[in-house]
Amino acid sequence: MAIVLAEYAPEGVDIFHAIKMLLIHDLVEIDAGDTFCYDVQGNESKAAREAQAALRLFGLLPADQGRELHLLWDEFETGETPTAKFAAALDRIQPLLHNQQNGGGMRTHGIRREQVMKRLAPVKTGAPELWPFVLQLIDDFVAAGYLKDTSAFTPVAGDYS
Template sequence: MCDRVARVEEPLLVERRPLPVEGRLGRQLAFIVEVDRLKTVLRASTLAADARRENDAEHSWHLALMVPVLAEYADEPVDVGHTIKLVVVHDLVEIYAGDTPLYDDEARVSQEERELAAAERLFGLLPDDQAVEFRALWDEFEARRTPEARFAKAVDRLEPNLLNWMAGGGTWGTPGVTGDTVRARTAHIGDASHALGEVMVSLIDSAERNGWIAAGQQGVVGPA
């Protein structure tokens, strides 16, 4: 499996073999082809079913399934269809920006700059009306100002930690990470769903007892 992040200035995939379609549909198809790159962006978490790393497209699919399955646990009513749109769109910028692991503080320093540049390039491929719509979805997810965005962020934080549990530690073993680090970085879950927040707390507490997360208050603890 490839682990390659495209550069913002890199030629589009359709420039290698131009499609015989122009106009609005041509722009939409070029976007659809370009986001195929998401399948090559690897995340830090390994799969529950295999030892290989999850890619961004698989992660987005998993979230899109988690939303309708777990929506009943949202503390505020959510529009399931809109929330699915948010989770499907939210990681597209990583095609150019790369994945930023939750416990990698060095990568988090430049995350906003990288992702803003990626959003401008990627969503700009779409027809103007859809470019505005998709950029608004991405901005909504990042800002967490709506019930849907808060729940989308909650499942986004829960999914990799479920994979960590299944791996017996996974990225919880990142140097400097303790149980308190994980609690701080997953607090968004409880902000949107008390029930899912309690699940996350149980995972952390049990993982500490199992020795999968370093216990104690030392380590990298910062904003989520």
């Protein structure tokens, strides 16, 4: 995905570095047990599970390689460099594209537009040229009934998700 969308990378992004970050990030997620991004309870322990998985995985390697890969993972997780921001943007866009192709899997879980907007907010800074495309996809999802649009949604007591 990073290769295909490289032309949308902001200035200062190193595509090869982004690819490495995305791969390492995904390996840690897989080892930790991927968590559905809208699973409130599952996400409470996600950071700890992933940190533990990173230590385990990178500890299997020779020290210099383990250190290098852990630094890549840390860079992605902190999301402060232009390359990490671009990688995070792609990581957020990919599930949206999957949902577009599978007929709106988010519908099954009752996901709301507001949740998706919040989840995809890193695209605005990480890949700003792709933001209008993301907004259009979200509008298309609402029109197709894949997402609930609850703009006038008023949370009831205890519902702050």
